Amino acid sequence: MSCTSCSSTINGIPKGCKSNGSCNSGNCGKMTVVDWLSNMTLPSNQEKFDLFEVRFKNGRKAFYRNADNLSIQMGDVIAVEGNPGHDIGVISLAGELVKLQMKKKGVDQKSKEILKIYRKASQRDIDIWIEARDKELDVQRKSRLIIGRLGLSMKLSDVEYQGDGTKATFYYTADDRVDFRQLIRELAGTFGIRIEMKQVGLRQEAARLGGIGSCGRELCCSTWLTDFRSVSTSAARYQQLSLNPIKLAGQCGKLKCCLNYELDSYLDALADFPNTDFKLFTERGRASFQKMDIFQRLLWYAYDENPIQWHKLTVDQANEVIAQNKKKINPPNLEDFSLELESVSVEQKLFTDNVGQDSITRFDKPKNKNKKRKNNKRRRPQNKNQKN
Structure with missing residues (x-):
């Protein structure tokens, strides 16, 4: 994976990989x-x-x-x-x-x-290019001060100089339309260059700046993702995720693009699940949906009169009860389905230490106090002999 911090160095030396411009992944680009x-020849003619x-x-x-x-x-x-x-x-x-x-x-x-x-x-072109690139951080800092003085509701995210140093592109984000005519006059008079203002979205801004996501990897938008599809909260609902905006939002402030990665798999798994709005009617009473486990294909229901006690059913069992209710047939209770599910023997694979690793819960075991007592008893006669 390419470095994202190489472009922010001063002398052209990469900050992350220290490879001086020749990364192991190929180059320092995103x-x-x-x-x-490259190794194949073209056809004749x-x-x-x-x-x-x-x-x-x-x-x-x-x-x-x-x-x-x-x-x-x-x-x-x-x-x-x-x-x-x-x-x-x-x-x-x-x-x-x-x-x-x-x-x-x-x-x-x-x-x-x-x-x-x-x-x-040429070498002269590269020298002018490096000199222009070195000005970008200082120009960005001074431009933000000018924007704050003018009171414009916009955020300047990046400045990119042209290779010959005669023009600079200012990338900014804004919620509403911004009248930056006065800003362009002041920037052109201050820096003596041609000014081009370019508005980008919040996701495009995150892709340009780069960073590390909550997963510990580089941002998808700055490494390989090129098309930004719309992400809605329904994608989180289908995956049974809590609608916490702090956890679901990325560095751009929008919903994370990775919410769409496994959405199709969840939709396929939920194809034969019953609607959670359906109530299960039995002779004992009406039961409402509580929660589900998509990959184990389990659902939990509880009677309205006793919502604390939950009853576990499979997808087929829940569909069977709903089909009986549509025929105006009420089963006796849900306990019979739960007992039938528990009676099925399921082989559980326990953790086996195959590579000689220590157990994670080794520190949770209480210390054996009897060993300390035995050690103290052994030490006592030695002390008596020393006194004699």
């Missing part, structure tokens, strides 16, 4: 694509694909055309056409896989909006 076709995927700061990628047929390959630092001027980026993908990436992102290969590649970056 959402990298492995070129598994087929020219190389002239479009390249170029990576910029924080995983931002774009496609550029090699109109001059330059000898470039993956990992090269190149100068590309900007608006205006030029920008500096790193080639992240080349060859036939670029076609698949363009098809996935809906980019037309023959589009006239695709900009061109100028040249390989």
Whole structure:
């Protein structure tokens, strides 16, 4: 997995992996694509694909055309056409896989909006690029002070300088529409560059900044997730999760994208479960639903007159009672179904220490006081002999 802190260093030395720009995972970019076709030759009479995927700061990628047929390959630092001027980026993908990436992102290969590649970056281009990147943190800090002074309801999340240092893109988030005309005038007068304001969503902001999720891994949106599907609270309800906004929300403040990962499996498992709103009618009384275990296919019901005592039923048993109720037949009680379930012998696999590991509950056992008494008795005669 790629590092997410490499882009925030000052001298170009990665902070996390200490590999000085050559990570073991391939490179220091986010959402990298492995070129598994690099060792394969093209068919005869087929020219190389002239479009390249170029990576910029924080995983931002774009496609550029090699109109001059330059000898470039993956990992090269190149100068590309900007608006205006030029920008500096790193080639992240080349060859036939670029076609698949363009098809996935809906980019037309023959589009006239695709900009061109100028040249390989010279040492002067790289020096100007590094100098511009070093200004970003200071510019971001001063810009936030200007935004606070103007009283604008917006949050500046990141600043990205163009490779030639003549233009900067300010990424911000806001709940409502913001009139930042006065802000652009002050920023342009303060820093002497062209200003471009770009609004991003909260999830896009988290993807750009990166971070560690509650699972202990890097954020999905900053490593591999590219499409942000809508997540609703019904996904948590289907998975029997407590509707706690603190636990269900990610770093972006929205519901976690991982709530959708196992949703289909839960929906398949709940296909033959009875509706929890259905009541079970017996000769003893009416019983209401209390809770369920989806993967063990168990449900618990309790009589309305005695809600403390729960009765465990399987999905088939609950469906059988509901089918009898629809035929206006009430079974005697739910205890018979619970006894029938308990009578079924289920083999339980206990924990076995196969690798010589200590038990987790070894500290829970009370200490044996008799051993201390025995040890004290053994020591007493030795002390008497020493006195004699």
